[in-house]
Every structure is written in structure tokens, then in C-alpha cells.
Amino acid sequence: MESKIKLILISTLVLIFVAVIPAMYGCAPAAEEPAAEEPVVEEKFTVGYDIYWVGNAWSLQLAEEFKYAIQEGYPDVVEEVFYTSSDGDVSRNLANFEDLVAKGCDIIFITPITPDNLVKSINDAMDKGIKVVVFGSAIESDNYTAFVNISDYEWGVKSAEYIAEAIDGKGKVAMINGIAGTGAAVDTYEGAMSVFEQYPDINTLPEVYGDWDSSKTKIVMQDLLAAHPDIDGIWTFSEPGSIIEVYIENNLPFVPIPFHGENREMKLWKQYKDKGLESQVVGKPSTMSVDALHIGMAALMGEPYEKENMLPVAIYTYDDIDDLILPDLPDRIRVPTYLPEDKLRELFE
Amino acid sequence: MTSNSAISGLNLKKINSYSSVIYTYIFLIVVFIIFYIFFPVYRSPANISNLLIQIAPLAIVALSQAVVLVGGGVDLSVGAVISLTTIIAANLMGTSATGIILGLVLIFSIASLVGFINAVICNETHIPPLIVTLAMSYVVQGIVLWYRATPGGSVPRSLSNIIIYRFNVLSIPIIIVVIIYIVFAFIMSRSVFGLHTYAVGGNELYARMAGVNIKKIRIGNYIISTVLASVAGIVLASRIGSGAPLIGSPYTLDSLTAAIIGGMTFAGGEGFVIGALGGAAIIGMINNALNMSGVDPFYQYIFSGGLLILAMIINSFRRR
Numbered sequence: 325m326e327s328k329i330k331l332i333l334i335s336t337l338v339l340i341f342v343a344v345i346p347a348m349y350g351c352a353p354a355a356e357e358p359a360a361e362e363p364v365v366e367e368k369f370t371v372g373y374d375i376y377w378v379g380n381a382w383s384l385q386l387a388e389e390f391k392y393a394i395q396e397g398y399p400d401v402v403e404e405v406f407y408t409s410s411d412g413d414v415s416r417n418l419a420n421f422e423d424l425v426a427k428g429c430d431i432i433f434i435t436p437i438t439p440d441n442l443v444k445s446i447n448d449a450m451d452k453g454i455k456v457v458v459f460g461s462a463i464e465s466d467n468y469t470a471f472v473n474i475s476d477y478e479w480g481v482k483s484a485e486y487i488a489e490a491i492d493g494k495g496k497v498a499m500i501n502g503i504a505g506t507g508a509a510v511d512t513y514e515g516a517m518s519v520f521e522q523y524p525d526i527n528t529l530p531e532v533y534g535d536w537d538s539s540k541t542k543i544v545m546q547d548l549l550a551a552h553p554d555i556d557g558i559w560t561f562s563e564p565g566s567i568i569e570v571y572i573e574n575n576l577p578f579v580p581i582p583f584h585g586e587n588r589e590m591k592l593w594k595q596y597k598d599k600g601l602e603s604q605v606v607g608k609p610s611t612m613s614v615d616a617l618h619i620g621m622a623a624l625m626g627e628p629y630e631k632e633n634m635l636p637v638a639i640y641t642y643d644d645i646d647d648l649i650l651p652d653l654p655d656r657i658r659v660p661t662y663l664p665e666d667k668l669r670e671l672f673e
Numbered sequence: 674m675t676s677n678s679a680i681s682g683l684n685l686k687k688i689n690s691y692s693s694v695i696y697t698y699i700f701l702i703v704v705f706i707i708f709y710i711f712f713p714v715y716r717s718p719a720n721i722s723n724l725l726i727q728i729a730p731l732a733i734v735a736l737s738q739a740v741v742l743v744g745g746g747v748d749l750s751v752g753a754v755i756s757l758t759t760i761i762a763a764n765l766m767g768t769s770a771t772g773i774i775l776g777l778v779l780i781f782s783i784a785s786l787v788g789f790i791n792a793v794i795c796n797e798t799h800i801p802p803l804i805v806t807l808a809m810s811y812v813v814q815g816i817v818l819w820y821r822a823t824p825g826g827s828v829p830r831s832l833s834n835i836i837i838y839r840f841n842v843l844s845i846p847i848i849i850v851v852i853i854y855i856v857f858a859f860i861m862s863r864s865v866f867g868l869h870t871y872a873v874g875g876n877e878l879y880a881r882m883a884g885v886n887i888k889k890i891r892i893g894n895y896i897i898s899t900v901l902a903s904v905a906g907i908v909l910a911s912r913i914g915s916g917a918p919l920i921g922s923p924y925t926l927d928s929l930t931a932a933i934i935g936g937m938t939f940a941g942g943e944g945f946v947i948g949a950l951g952g953a954a955i956i957g958m959i960n961n962a963l964n965m966s967g968v969d970p971f972y973q974y975i976f977s978g979g980l981l982i983l984a985m986i987i988n989s990f991r992r993r
Contacts, residue, residue: 404967423965439915440913
């Protein structure tokens with residue numbers, strides 16, 4: 325008897341959830357949705373930004389550069405900024421985008437986690453007159469307001485060209501990538517291999533993954549050195565600073581390695597330059613989000629802007645180090661940066 | 674213990690299971706009312722439509738996890754099966770009706786095979802299901818990455834248009850969820866298979882003594898789990914229009930959390946599968962509501978985790 329009563333209660337509660345709640349929503353007044361092709365007339369705008377990942381310093385700084393730039397640069401035209409976080413989850417990336425649309429944002433800045441996952445939703449948002457700025461990652465569509473990125477393939481090419489030249493086109497090169505299965509990791513690797521394949525005397529080791537994680541990259545490097553003590557160069561898309569630390573801890577002679585633009589790398593470079601540490605910064609600056617912001621706001625305010633913005637891979641040599649290095653600030657900061665010193669300390673100390 | 678006394682023990686557990694579902698749904702409704710009152714945007718039809726469609730894949734996988742948990746197991750391979758499904762749907766299905774049907778047959782066959790292997794290893798080796806299914810997830814994920822390391826391919830438009838079709842605030846995925854839950858609520862509470870699953874999860878020894886074919890039940894549970902995971906994969910693939918080799922990863926733990934919030938336990942033999950829907954809805958609703966409320970995403974993790982802990986504490990009090 326008790327069982328039956330409880331069963332009836334459950335049925336009622338489930339019914340409330342699956343039937344009554346949607347009905348309540350269905351009866352609620354529809355949210356105002358901007359019509360397609362309608363010019364944006366508000367004086368102040370609502371902005372949405374999805375933080376695609378906070379798993380490493382680069383992705384964290386990408387978001388923080390944006391937050392600071394919009395707060396400082398557009399206080400008079402931005403009503404409110406809504407931030408969501410996808411944490412590298414494809415489904416959440418899509419859900420967050422849809423939530424920002426439902427929230428009534430006038431413009432959404434988004435980094436697609438895969439090239440396809442947002443295409444349909446971005447089409448719908450564009451139909452509703454919402455501006456969409458895609459940045460930091462590729463997308464299989466050209467239906468957006470603006471696109472801002474640095475080619476991962478090109479990053480792979482430039483970093484491999486540096487190594488090939490530094491080792492005179494011959495030798496054994498370790499290949500350490502980011503996270504398996506991500507588009508960026510595949511594109512950079514393909515770009516690098518397109519260069520190394522032109523050098524018959526360069527022998528690339530099988531690709532391994534550092535997961536853009538400092539400790540994992542160190543372990544991977546230690547394993548590689550145990551198996552291949554005669555490595556001549558290291559192509560890495562994951563934590564070069566950690567790799568250099570392995571060389572220092574084991575008192576090994578340095579081999580050419582591309583840096584990514586982390587303050588720790590700059591400090592190590594300056595400290596060990598005389599002891600043979602050779603590198604070149606091949607950068608995908610985290611200030612890219614600020615470029616995306618300015619382009620997006622120009623579009624929103626009816627100012628001229630470029631729709632396609634493939635930024636060049638940033639190359640810095642040792643001659644630039646004094647402009648890049650932040651000697652008294654934390655290691656994990658990406659340089660160059662627009663963030664002020666106190667903000668950098670707050671974030672990274 | 675005789676078969677009858679084993680069954681009467683099960684009935685007591687069932688009553689307890691009903692209580693857990695009641696607590697889950699009361700919590701869900703309270704959370705909903707709070708968000709409804711305080712965040713006007715949350716009330717918009719556009720948002721409810723998003724919310725329901727966002728919940729659907731997790732609700733389906735949570736059900737698969739619930740069935741296995743009731744049977745005393747756990748399935749950590751569901752995430753990899755979801756990823757595998759999206760890759761097959763986006764790369765091996767033709768655009769013709771025949772191609773789609775063959776693709777679906779292939780997906781369900783492979784999913785069944787994965788579930789079957791999980792169950793056979795658990796049956797024959799007595800290695801804990803946690804380890805078996807974790808190892809299987811590595812195997813399946815490895816195959817997925819070997820076959821296609823990057824997101825891509827294209828789900829046949831005719832299939833995805835049907836799967837993601839929306840009418841007003843409802844959509845096909847929600848209808849799929851409702852139908853699947855009704856079917857499994859019936860199976861688990863009214864059929865011999867369901868009763869035997871509770872018996873195996875509650876006490877394997879007594880179940881064996883009562884004449885339950887444990888191996889058969891376990892094979893059924895794990896096949897159901899992976900097939901349901903593949904259904905969730907089809908919904909996801911249709912949502913994003915392509916395959917993604919890592920898309921399923923977050924669903925492994927989320928589905929487990931949803932099922933536990935919904936009243937299932939690691940001990941097995943307890944819980945009413947309808948609770949998993951409530952668990953999935955709580956997780957989805959919290960994420961959506963926090964986005965709508967404009968809470969800083971970093972605080973969202975804390976808030977979301979706190980609410981989930983609260984939901985589980987309420988459930989644990991109920992068990993005392």
C-alpha cells in the first residue's frame with residue numbers, strides 16, 4: 325500500500341517535471357528576439373563570451389585579456405557581459421552558445437571546440453540578427469560576423485622550419501603534441517610534418533602527447549630522453565618551459581626547441597643563453613581575444629571591419645627578449661600581454 | 674533464503690527506492706521554482722527549449738548507468754561509446770535511407786558488442802566492473818582516435834533534421850527521452866528481467882540461490898547500457914552535425930552523478946530508474962540557470978558542485 329502511494333507521488337512529481345513545467349514555459353510571454361536584418365539600435369549592448377577552456381595559462385589569459393579590454397575600452401557602450409565556461413566540452417560549448425542567445429546577447433564571442441559543433445546554432449543566431457565573432461579556432465562555415473584566428477597549421481610550419489634550420493636539416497627530432505583528438509593538435513602536427521618531410525635526413529620520433537600540462541609534459545620528455553638520449557631537436561606544442569626544466573635538472577646539453585611565449589621561457593632563455601639554450605618564440609598570442617573584441621565591437625557599432633582576420637604567427641628572436649620578458653612577474657604569464665601588472669599578479673601569483 | 678523471501682526483501686528496497694525518487698524530484702522542483710522566480714530570462718520559451726534539448730543526451734546516458742547500477746555494476750565505457758557513435762554516424766552512414774539504416778544497425782551492433790564483452794569479462798573473471806569498463810573505455814576511445822583523430826565528417830541531414838526537430842518548446846530528443854524512460858520504468862519495475870536485475874544487484878548470492886541466471890542478467894544490463902549510450906551519441910551527433918572523438922568523455926562521470934543523485938547506489942539493488950531523469954535534469958538545469966543568471970563561470974563550478982552535494986546529502990538522509 326505504502327509502495328502504491330509513493331508510486332502515485334512519484335508519477336505526480338515526474339508529471340510536473342515533464343509536462344507542467346514546459347507548459348508554464350510555453351505560456352510565458354515570449355522573449356523579445358531581434359528580427360533578422362534589423363539594424364542594432366540600442367545605445368548599450370549586451371555581450372556574451374564563452375571561455376572555451378581554463379585548463380592552462382594560455383586559455384585563461386585569453387579570457388582575461390578580453391575581460392580587461394572590454395571593461396577598460398567599452399564602458400560606455402556595454403551594458404553587461406555574460407561569461408560562460410565550456411571547459412573543453414563540445415556539448416557544453418554548444419549549450420553555452422544557445423544559452424547566450426537565449427539570454428538576449430547582441431554579440432557573442434565564441435571559440436568552437438570542434439569545427440562543426442556550432443555551425444547550426446551560429447546560423448540560427450545570425451538569422452536572429454545577433455553578431456557572432458568566431459575566434460581562436462577553426463570553423464566549417466563562413467556564416468559569421470567576423471573570424472579571428474592564427475592558423476595552427478601555420479604555427480606547425482613555422483616552428484618546424486625553425487628546428488630544421490637550427491639542426492642544419494639533419495638529426496632526430498622529438499614530436500610532443502598537445503591533447504590527442506583536438507583539431508589544434510592535429511593541424512599543428514600536420515604543419516610541422518609538411519616541413520620535416522622535405523628533409524630526408526631528419527628523423528622524427530613517433531608523436532607523443534603532453535596534454536598542455538606541465539607535469540605530463542615533463543614525464544613524457546623524461547621517457548623520451550630515456551629511450552632516445554641522442555635527440556637533436558624538440559618540436560613541441562606542449563609546455564616547452566617544462567621540457568627545458570628537464571634538461572636543466574638532468575644537466576643535459578640543450579637542443580633547439582621553439583618557445584611559445586611564456587614568461588618562464590623568457591627567463592630561462594635569458595639565464596641559459598650563454599650555456600647554449602637556443603630558441604625562437606613561435607607565438608599564438610593570447611591577446612588574440614582583444615583583436616576579436618575590437619573587430620566585434622566595430623561590427624556592432626556599424627564601423628568598418630574585416631570579416632576574415634587570419635593573424636600572422638608571431639615570431640620573436642632573442643633580440644626581442646627585453647621587450648617580452650617580465651622579470652619580476654610570475655612565470656606562467658604569456659607575453660606579450662595588455663594586462664596591467666597588478667592584474668597579472670592577481671591572476672598568476 | 675527462498676525465492677519468495679528474496680523477492681519480499683526486494684519489495685522493501687523498492688519502497689526505499691521510491692522515496693529517493695521523491696526526494697530527487699522535490700529537490701528538482703524547488704531548484705526550478707527558485708530559478709523561475711529570481712531569473713526572468715530563465716522563463717523564456719527559447720530557454721526552456723534549449724534546456725530540454727540540452728538535458729536529453731545526459732538523461733539517456735544516465736538511464737543506461739542507472740540500469741547497470743541497479744544490477745550492481747557500473748559502466749565507464751559509455752562516454753567512449755558515445756564518441757564512437759558520433760564518429761560512425763558522421764563518417765560511415767550514407768545519405769540514402771538504406772545507408773542510414775545500415776549505419777544505425779552498425780552502431781547498435783557495435784554498442785551491443787561492447788556491452789557484451791564488458792559483461793562477459795565481468796562474469797568470467799570477477800574483475801570489478803569499474804576496472805573492466807574503464808579498460809574497455811580506453812580500448813574504444815583508442816579505436817575512435819585511430820579511426821579519426823579530429824572532429825569531422827557529416828551526419829546525414831535527413832537524419833539530423835528529424836532527430837533535432839523542434840516544435841514549440843518540445844523536440845524529438847525529449848520525446849525519445851520520455852518514451853525510453855516509460856519503457857524502462859516498466860521493464861525495471863514490472864518485468865522478470867527488472868526484478869532479477871534488482872535481485873542480482875541487491876545480493877548476488879541470494880539471487881543465485883533463488884534461481885536467477887546472473888550471467889544472463891548482467892549481459893542484458895551492459896548491452897542495454899551501451900545501446901542507450903549509442904542512442905545518446907546519435908542525438909549528440911545530430912545536434913552538432915558531425916562526429917567528435919572526445920565528445921563523450923564528460924558523459925561518463927556526469928551520467929554516474931545523475932544516476933546517483935536520482936537514487937541509485939554503488940551497492941546496487943536499489944533505486945528507481947525514473948530518478949536518473951531527475952538527476953540529469955538537476956545537473957542540466959543548474960548549468961543552464963547559472964548561465965542565465967550571469968554568475969561568473971568560475972563561481973559556477975563551486976555553486977554547481979555545492980548544489981549537487983546538497984542533492985546527494987538529502988538523498989543520504991533519506992537512506993538512514
